[in-house]
Amino acid sequence: MNQLDQLKSYTTVVADTGNFLQLAQFAPRDATTNPSLILKAVLQPEYAPLLAETVVAHKGLALDEIVDRVLVRFGLEILKVVPGRVSTEVDARLSFDRAATVARARRIMALYEAAGIPRERVLIKIASTWEGIQAAAELEREGIRCNLTLLFSFCQAVACGAAGIQLISPFVGRIYDWYKKSAGAAWDEAASAGLNDPGVKSVTQIFNYYKKHGVKTEVMGASFRNIGQIQALAGCDLLTISPELLAQLQASEAALPRALDAEAARAADIPAVAYDEAGFRFALNQDAMATEKLAEGIRLFAVDAGKLDQLIEKSL
Incomplete structure (x- = not known):
């Protein structure tokens, strides 16, 4: 049995891609x-017609509405291939605006529902700022499920x-x-590899804390650099993996034992923690890595959102 199949016996495997034509060979349950x-996908010739078609069909709308329709169009194509959920992201430029994030998320969900997709099959991706977390809490109360991304610290x-x-x-x-x-x-x-990898240690700490305290939130490790990081997190609730790394796992027949164990976490001595807004902001501030990577991640996604805007404006 290859490592991808072994991993699937412990962990829900999610494909991290906009390239839905590549998905079927790995049979992931979800996609992000x-x-x-x-x-990256719309710049490829096989996807360019999908962008052009969506833009033409919604020519009279505001740019941000057309962008959401392009994102949802990709999501709809992905949902034809995966049996589970797709994650679609709210514009990163709204990461510090709770009300605008809520409004944008509602609109994205309405577009999916208008296309006949039930809410259970969509996760709205939002950056893990304080404002993003509060927006997501409001959306969750309305039955709109969220995926909090750009998460680097325990306090988040x-x-x-x-x-x-x-x-x-x-x-x-x-x-x-x-x-x-x-x-x-x-x-x-x-x-600093395997269980000593700082990214692996961070996810392990979060997973163990959630399982110890009965937190229902699913943990999905993301943004992997090598399959060693994935192997060290086998047993995590979900892992979202690029097609390149999925192919490497598929090509290996080596044994892949479970690394994370919910039962062991429940037996561990892990104290409960709580943060109000001031406590959260201070804890995040004290973590230089998380502060820098959160800011950088929002900036990078904002740049690419701007490039997508420009592509759509050109098409118009």
Whole structure:
């Protein structure tokens, strides 16, 4: 049995791509997208007609509405291939605007519902800022399920769990990137691999905390740099993996044992923690890696959202 099939026996495998033509070969249950992945897809010749067609069909609408329709169109194509859920992201430029995030999320969900897709099959992706978490809490109360992304710190995860969020996406690879860059010439790759990988340690801490305290929020490790990070998180609720790394797992027949164990976490001595807004902001501020990577992630997604806007304006 290959490693991808072994992983599926412990963990729900999710494909991290806007490239729906590539999905079927890996048989993931869910798929996630973001502005960067959609931009990458629409720049490929096989997807360009889908963008043009959507833009032409909705010519008279405001640019932000056309963008949402393009995102949803990709989501609809993905849902033809995966049996589970698709994650569609709210514009990262709204990451500090609770009301605008809520309004945009409602509109995206309404577009899916108008296309006959039930709410259970869609997750709205929102950045894990304080405002984003509060917006998601409001949406969850309305039955709109959310995926809180750009999550780098324990305090973000605790706040999401307390807010009753459906799912979080802690970013393993970007945490690893920060520590590697920060260490410079002193970085020891072998000593910081597997269970000692800083991104793996972060997700493990969150997973164990949630299981110990009965937090229902699903943990989905994201943004992987190598299959070693994935192997070290086998047993996590979900893992969202790029097609390149899915192919590597599929090509290996080596044994892949479970690494994370909910039963063991429930027996561990892990104290409960709570954050109000001031406590959350201070805890995030004290974590240089999380502060920098959250800000950088929002900036990068905002740039790609802007590029998608420009592509659509050109088509118009």
